[in-house]
Amino acid sequence: MKLFTCKQIAGIDQLTMKLEPVLSIDLMERASFQIADWVIKNINHDWQIYLFAGPGNNGGDALAVARMLAWSNLKCTVYRIDFGRELKGDPVINWQRLEEQNQVILRKIDSEDSIPEIPVDAIVIDGLFGSGLNKPLDGLAKEIVKQINRSGATIISIDIPSGLFGEDNSKNDLSAIIKADHTLTFQFPKLSFLFPENCEFVGDWTVLPIGLHPNAIEQTETPYHFLTKKFISGKIKPREKFSHKGTFGHALLIAGSYGKMGASVLASQACLRSGVGLLTSHVPQSGYEIIQNSVPEAMTSIDPSETVFSEVPDISRYSAIGIGPGLDKKQETQQALKALLQAKPSKLVIDADALNILSENQDWYDLLPENAILTPHPKEFERLAGASFNSFERLQKQLQFSAKYKVIVVCKGAHSCITLPDGKVFFNSTGNPGMATGGSGDVLTGIILGLLAQNYSAEDATLIGVYLHGMAGDLAATEIGEYSLIAGDLISHLGKAFLQLE
Ligand SMILES: NC(=O)C1=CN([C@@H]2O[C@H](COP(=O)(O)OP(=O)(O)OC[C@H]3O[C@@H](n4cnc5c(N)ncnc54)[C@H](OP(=O)(O)O)[C@@H]3O)[C@@H](O)[C@H]2O)[C@H](O)CC1
Numbered sequence: 001m002k003l004f005t006c007k008q009i010a011g012i013d014q015l016t017m018k019l020e021p022v023l024s025i026d027l028m029e030r031a032s033f034q035i036a037d038w039v040i041k042n043i044n045h046d047w048q049i050y051l052f053a054g055p056g057n058n059g060g061d062a063l064a065v066a067r068m069l070a071w072s073n074l075k076c077t078v079y080r081i082d083f084g085r086e087l088k089g090d091p092v093i094n095w096q097r098l099e100e101q102n103q104v105i106l107r108k109i110d111s112e113d114s115i116p117e118i119p120v121d122a123i124v125i126d127g128l129f130g131s132g133l134n135k136p137l138d139g140l141a142k143e144i145v146k147q148i149n150r151s152g153a154t155i156i157s158i159d160i161p162s163g164l165f166g167e168d169n170s171k172n173d174l175s176a177i178i179k180a181d182h183t184l185t186f187q188f189p190k191l192s193f194l195f196p197e198n199c200e201f202v203g204d205w206t207v208l209p210i211g212l213h214p215n216a217i218e219q220t221e222t223p224y225h226f227l228t229k230k231f232i233s234g235k236i237k238p239r240e241k242f243s244h245k246g247t248f249g250h251a252l253l254i255a256g257s258y259g260k261m262g263a264s265v266l267a268s269q270a271c272l273r274s275g276v277g278l279l280t281s282h283v284p285q286s287g288y289e290i291i292q293n294s295v296p297e298a299m300t301s302i303d304p305s306e307t308v309f310s311e312v313p314d315i316s317r318y319s320a321i322g323i324g325p326g327l328d329k330k331q332e333t334q335q336a337l338k339a340l341l342q343a344k345p346s347k348l349v350i351d352a353d354a355l356n357i358l359s360e361n362q363d364w365y366d367l368l369p370e371n372a373i374l375t376p377h378p379k380e381f382e383r384l385a386g387a388s389f390n391s392f393e394r395l396q397k398q399l400q401f402s403a404k405y406k407v408i409v410v411c412k413g414a415h416s417c418i419t420l421p422d423g424k425v426f427f428n429s430t431g432n433p434g435m436a437t438g439g440s441g442d443v444l445t446g447i448i449l450g451l452l453a454q455n456y457s458a459e460d461a462t463l464i465g466v467y468l469h470g471m472a473g474d475l476a477a478t479e480i481g482e483y484s485l486i487a488g489d490l491i492s493h494l495g496k497a498f499l500q501l502e
């Protein structure tokens with residue numbers, strides 16, 4: 001699914017009105033109906049509903065929602081912020097319709113004294129400001145937001161929590177943003193919803209389709225995408241009847257050191273469960289028995305060192321290479337990593353300690369092969385590319401890094417963010433907090449490696465791998481919950497995840 005900036009969404013609205021055609025008031029009615037329908041299905045009908053309406057179309061939505069909730073006899077009071085300016089456009093029509101309906105209590109807020117006290121067992125519907133916010137909230141608007149946040153009531157935001165920008169909140173006043181329990185957003189999630197620091201404002205979010213015109217969406221260019229099941233399913237290649245293990249590639253995994261062999265075991269198992277034909281796991285001598293016993297399906301390549309990776313094996317036989325999990329950062333490992341990069345492997349995944357070694361040797365970045373896949377978590381990315389003030393700034397750094405070194409970067413987390421050298425950005429839609437546990441990243445490396453070896457392009461191996469990894473986590477969580485989830489559960493649910501994509 002494409003993701004757009006708020007400005008672009010306004011453009012898509014305009015195009016929809018022209019192409020469908022539909023009047024703006026009717027588009028507002030359609031959008032508001034979706035909100036009202038969700039509210040009616042999801043809230044306790046005995047509770048008082050406080051609707052807050054701002055001066056623009058977000059406020060217009062709130063007014064229409066109030067009228068629709070009254071059809072179902074819900075107890076609604078509308079508070080319309082009054083900056084002393086006349087309402088304009090569609091909100092005027094919706095105000096008049098509410099007056100005519102005469103079933104909803106209508107109040108205006110024109111000073112701090114007129115801001116209501118809101119009881120805890122109330123529902124607040126926040127239609128103060130939406131995608132048309134043009135500066136941080138202050139004055140009366142900020143006071144209303146603070147009062148709503150203080151109330152402890154259940155807050156449902158229309159389209160976007162009031163005060164939050166759809167993209168960059170680096171310069172925003174964070175004390176002047178609604179902290180919603182639920183955000184009901186129109187047609188597309190906004191970029192800022194995907195950044196962890198905004199979770200306290202956005203709460204749980206739901207996308208409500210409002211029938212924006214497919215041609216308008218198609219015509220509007222964007223670098224931002226949200227991974228969907230349909231998109232990923234379309235990338236999975238069927239396994240042909242006459243294929244054999246040679247058809248599905250031979251992966252080399254360089255992982256594990258004395259005391260950290262679990263990383264090699266997990267990544268090896270995940271690689272095999274991702275459909276690779278053959279896997280060779282390169283391990284130090286002390287890891288030989290461990291890997292043979294734990295992953296009998298894998299072949300082994302044994303390093304001369306007893307404890308760490310110290311020498312690159314002949315890489316010519318392998319279709320893809322993965323390096324990093326559990327490697328440690330000993331001097332001989334650092335030199336061996338450099339030698340591997342100098343050998344210019346054509347398909348490479350780099351994770352964990354291999355990334356940490358790189359960040360301590362930044363002059364090696366130029367050795368990175370084109371389309372190498374780097375899978376840092378935010379801290380590892382910070383070591384690679386420097387600190388960022390927030391996730392939006394980090395995304396800009398990530399894009400620069402991908403473009404400069406022509407590599408794919410996966411910044412792992414909730415909604416893992418993937419950047420490509422051509423400037424495209426993909427946010428993942430699968431996964432859950434249960435996956436924040438040791439070994440989860442090793443599993444991802446194994447999956448991506450397995451797909452790369454099967455001759456998926458670096459881009460596809462990354463997108464499918466990230467999505468599958470999260471999906472396996474979601475399937476595991478439905479069976480055992482998030483608390484008890486461990487990395488091994490991701491591997492044992494990979495099969496079911498693949499089945500869902502067929
Ligand atoms: N496709 C869709 O998503 C649809 C969305 N709809 C809804 O429309 C809003 C966007 O509506 P818009 O009128 O563009 O914007 P807002 O309602 O967010 O607010 C604009 C007004 O607010 C004033 N403003 C902006 N920032 C501030 C501020 N910091 N302090 C005070 N006032 C502010 C602005 O006034 P200016 O004079 O400054 O321009 C405007 O008066 C979207 O979010 C959806 O809810 C449609 O209903 C259906 C299609």
Ligand SMILES: [K+]
Nearest residue numbers: 126129160162
């Ligand atoms: K809002």
